[in-house]
Amino acid sequence: MDIQSCVEVCNEWDIVSARQLGRNMAKELGFGNVDQARITTAISELARNIYLYAGSGKICLEPVEQMGRKGLRIIAVDNGPGIRDIRKVMEDGYTTSGGLGAGLPGVKRLMDEFTIDSTIDSGTEILATKWLR
Amino acid sequence: MNDRDFIIDRYKDLLTTYLNGKNETALYKGQQFSRKLIEQQISPEDVVSHHINVLNDLFPDMTEEMKDAFDFLLEVMIGYGFAYREHQSLRTRQRQLESEIEVAASMQQTLLISDVPTVDSLDIGVKSVPAKKMNGDYFNFVKDDKSISVAVADIIGKGIPAALCMSMIKYAMDSLPEQRMQPNLLLENLNRVVEQNVHPNMFITMLYGLYDTDVHKFYYAGAGHEPGFFYKAATDEFEDMFAKGLVLGVSRTTKYKEYEKQLGPGDMIILLSDGVTECRTSKGFIEREEIVALIRENMHKPAQEIVDSVFHELERLQEFELRDDFTLIILKRMV
Structure with missing residues (x-):
């Protein structure tokens, strides 16, 4: 089960690599076109956050299985400054990236499961899972 | 899943009717159908995806390039879906805030009367x-x-x-x-x-x-x-x-x-x-x-x-x- 693949994110090109990896794995697992696009969009957003706010970090992807369901989990880890007020960044309307616009709440809605953990001065870890329907 | 199937079927019907007759009535029905989609909270990328599926059914000999082009459109529409869902959620929150203000206002009235x-x-x-x-x-x-x-x-x-x-x-x-x-x-x-x-x-x-x-x-x-x-x-x-x-x-x-x-x-x-x-x-x-x-x-x-x-x-x-x-x-x- 533990076939984790990771992409280091340091610049904008790495975001594309992370997307590519995510799309390949999603396709392999049997996700439809729309869900593939959702998963890659979530990866884009998370990778962009790493690139813009943490400087560097990585996006890891792993197939998961739980109670007979199959899915894909995105793990976004960085060693950046951390998020001081998680509740605030999880609020709609709070955007700093100016990119896609919806930020983390949007990622949460694109995926089925979402957890975030952040420590000031040591970094942020986000887990987001999409299940096959 | 059933609602979804129903919507795809209905979309297919409406599209076929339009392709056959190309008249305003069919277009009007399409417009009304969009209201139903919004009611059901179907996001824009889903609509595009339904459209692609229906086209695949109707025109099995679509070229690969056309299919790819639709995939590109799907990717572009994801952003709209993103924004659409944020909008939905902000609207819900606005309603909550309004009703809270309503309560505060009536409380003020009783306090200050x-x-x-x-x-x-x-x-x-x-x-x-x-x-x-x-x-x-x-x-x-x-x-x-x-x-x-x-x-x-x-x-x-x-x-x-x-x-x-x-x-x-x-x-x-x-x-x-x-x-x-x-x-x-x-x-x-x-x-x-x-x-x-x-x-x-x-x-x-x-x-x-x-x-x-x-x-x-x-x-x-x-x-x-x-x-x-x-x-x-x-x-x-x-x-x-x-x-x-x-x-x-x-x-x-x-x-x-x-x-x-x-x-x-x-x-x-x-x-x-x-x-x-x-x-x-x-x-x-x-x-x-x-x-x-x-x-x-x-x-x-x-x-x-x-x-x-x-x-x-x-x-x-x-x-x-x-x-x-x-x-x-x-x-x-x-x-």
Whole structure:
């Protein structure tokens, strides 16, 4: 089960690599076109956050299985400054990236499961899972 | 899953009908169908995806390039879906906030409501209407053995901050019962409370007065408040009731001056907020003389009917759109 693949994110090109990896794995697992696009969009957003706010970090992807369901989990880890007020960044309307616009709440809605953990001065870890329907 | 299948089937039907007939009816049905999609919270990328699936069914020999192009469109639409869902969620939150404000506004009403006292020698009329949900004007009456005190205040600033500030003013006044008989001292004490507790960019204007029902004298002091009017029945004249004094909250050491008026039978004290004089009509701001004229027109009525009539007339002149909180109080000495 533990076939984790990771992409280091340091610049904008790495975001594309992370997307590519995510799309390949999603396709392999049997996700439809729309869900593939959702998963890659979530990866884009998370990778962009790493690139813009943490400087560097990585996006890891792993197939998961739980109670007979199959899915894909995105793990976004960085060693950046951390998020001081998680509740605030999880609020709609709070955007700093100016990119896609919806930020983390949007990622949460694109995926089925979402957890975030952040420590000031040591970094942020986000887990987001999409299940096959 | 069933709803989804139903929607795909329905979409396929509608699209096929259109492709066969290419008429406006089919397009109209398509437009109505979009409403249904929104109701069901189907996001834009799902619609594109349904479209692709239906096309694949209808035209199995679609070229690979066309399929790829649709995949590209799907990717582009994801962003719209992103924004659409955020919009949905913000709308829900807005509804929640609105209903919270609704509750706060009605709470403010019950907190700040002041009974209009009844005494034989005075006819009192009061009209206070907020421009938005929360009222930034405040009035208060207190009845004692031989007197009635009245306060009219206006917060510079509107909405919720102003309303919260009002509650503070009310409780500060309640806690200053010794000063109630001396309008200038009451304002001085209140000024200190405001100066210490309220944000420096928020100011409060107030007129506070005490009507002695034994000798029919009105003692008052003002803190930068819109001057009221005094009507003298003997000469049938209105005059401005100026009360010099700095608005509350500017300087800790502000002193206020006490003024007095002797009332004869039929005389009136008219107190108001600047929402009355700053009524903006199509011809510009309304003049104080126009207010006086309106009062004069209705003077023969009981006090409550006068203030009601003035309000209705001003509301009409402003095309029923209040721009500022409105408060008008009339105290009329009976014979």
